[in-house]
Amino acid sequence: MKKTLLTVSVALALSFSVQASTYDDLIQGAKLGDVAEIRTLLGRGASADTTDIEGNTLLMLAARDGHGDLVQLLINHRAKLNARNAAGDTALALAALRGHLRVVQLLTDAGASQSVPGWPPLVYGAFGGHRQIVTWLLGKGANIDAASDNGMTALMAAARGGHIDIVKDLLKAGADTTKKTDAGQTARDIALGNNNTDIASLLGSR
Template sequence: MHPVIDRLRHLAFGLCLALTAGLALAQGSSYEDSLSSARLGDTRQLAALLARGIDPDTVDAQGNSLLILAAREGHTDTVASLLQYRAKLGWRNLAGDSALMLAVLKGHEAVVDLLLEAGAPVEHDGWAPLHYAAFEGRLAILDKLLARGAKIDALTPNRATALMLAARNGHVDAVRRLLRAGADTALKNDRGLTAAEWARTQGNTDIADLIEQAGRGRR
């Protein structure tokens, strides 16, 4: 082979390797930047990355999507931007949490509203948004989830209901809401405890009495 041609081929090969390495570096940087933007609520940077083609359903090592990261931190504008790019609403991380679940858990009501309006699922196997609302005693969010059709007696993996969780944690107003909505007072968790019995083990005797009274009134 002619030495000049051989040299040109080596130069072309080297240029190709350099371009590939540069592209990989740029992609890696964009990946990390997108995750950081979602976590920190840097909507401008994330919107620019999305416009350049970053996948709106990019996930981190724990399976947290960009939407989950933004929702968990309560970044309303960032969540809205991701929703414009049709980020998956029902995606759940390795722990089984969705964007809606973590927004509920943290009490980010404005984010909850955005996700519900976009059609985020309120019901699925395992822990669901209603369980987190009851666990934390978040009344307004509890009402919104029930209005969207969340199953009031849905069971967690340990067979706890929203009523049981609210009762156990001493959230009397949440208990009242759930009782008014028709929560079953007779169901038992995997330890064989009803909501009233679980409340009593935690010293929440007023809640236990309230639930037992409601149960008698339905017989």
């Protein structure tokens, strides 16, 4: 009986060790964009929706760091496109914030939503000054006046960062200049508060 219990204990310990090793390999592989490693692990039955301790899925980790080929692999393995991490961000939002246009394109073409609660990808793209991403997301049906949890729109985010070309694009596309944050600030107020007087003047003329 003791030998049987010992055998079972050893088997369980080995099983947990293998699982832990696989988990570590998945997370590290996603961060490095190691397509071959992730493909092998998925082929062995690993979940494409494995998450790290902060709730980041493999897709989020790959999207955040711009690993387009790995993003495509995970999409092909039906990874959850609209999962949110502990901060409330999706893979698409993280890619937009970091300026990874190809990844944004892959995710939106695969059906990733732009209207998941939290900070909209369009706001993140504008905040980061990523004009091509803003243009792409608008072309994919983004709500131009969608706001973050504190009421910040893409126009406000661009005004804050001094990204005048994005401000002009958003105005041309019909962005609402009268929207206010939870603190009661408009895009013009935010521009002035950040010494972006050229943008403030542009917004004031509207």
